[in-house]
Amino acid sequence: MDYEKLSLPNYNIPDDIQNAVAITTLDRLYNWGRRSSVWPLMFGLACCAIEMIAAQTARYDLARFGMEVMRPTPRQADMMLVSGTVTKKMLPSIIRLYNQMPEPKYVVAMGACASSGGPFKEGYNVVAGIDKFLPVDVYIPGCPPTPQALIAGLIKLQEKIDKESIKTVRWYNKEKFDGNYVPMPILGPDLIDVRRNAEIRDIASAKATQESA
Numbered sequence: 001m002d003y004e005k006l007s008l009p010n011y012n013i014p015d016d017i018q019n020a021v022a023i024t025t026l027d028r029l030y031n032w033g034r035r036s037s038v039w040p041l042m043f044g045l046a047c048c049a050i051e052m053i054a055a056q057t058a059r060y061d062l063a064r065f066g067m068e069v070m071r072p073t074p075r076q077a078d079m080m081l082v083s084g085t086v087t088k089k090m091l092p093s094i095i096r097l098y099n100q101m102p103e104p105k106y107v108v109a110m111g112a113c114a115s116s117g118g119p120f121k122e123g124y125n126v127v128a129g130i131d132k133f134l135p136v137d138v139y140i141p142g143c144p145p146t147p148q149a150l151i152a153g154l155i156k157l158q159e160k161i162d163k164e165s166i167k168t169v170r171w172y173n174k175e176k177f178d179g180n181y182v183p184m185p186i187l188g189p190d191l192i193d194v195r196r197n198a199e200i201r202d203i204a205s206a207k208a209t210q211e212s213a
């Protein structure tokens with residue numbers, strides 16, 4: 001047990017019962033459980049995935065964070081590690097996987113491609129950052145980031161989880177936040193974000209009016 005993370009400071013519990021007694025808050029208990037077993041979803045998109053795979057080897061020992069077993073199904077995963085170039089063709093599948101993950105769920109953008117499109121930013125087939133579609137919690141810079149950089153990003157995610165409160169997290173506040181379910185983008189001649197349908201319709205009708213005038 002990571003006693004320091006679970007217990008509130010400033011309570012002098014005798015050393016001999018510290019393994020049996022903790023004085024804490026519900027938020028701290030919730031966050032401690034969550035941060036210590038963030039299960040990653042097993043999928044990779046491009047070269048960054050090789051570094052992600054390397055980070056899972058014994059040398060880096062992700063078991064220290066409870067993240068050592070990648071889950072082959074989104075239904076058992078808490079964290080989506082977007083490692084690699086996000087193409088427009090792949091994006092609907094990524095969104096579908098995200099929607100299939102139970103809450104609480106986190107997204108880590110690993111590398112320049114996942115964060116911003118990277119070297120392919122202006123490419124006709126590449127999405128300029130997964131954050132255009134999914135709520136990203138941590139960005140990890142690099143092309144590719146090393147396993148050490150990935151671990152630093154995962155520690156940042158744990159620090160973010162430590163600050164959460166049951167009262168304000170988005171998965172228990174569905175009226176206010178819509179980030180838990182993301183509508184599937186449509187892959188046509190170009191990618192259409194269905195959340196922007198009204199805006200797209202307005203622009204199209206304004207263009208049609210201009211042309212007919």
Ligand code: SF4
Binds near residue numbers: 085111113114119142
């Ligand atoms: S950031 Fe660099 S290493 Fe990672 S997927 Fe893109 S091109 Fe490959």
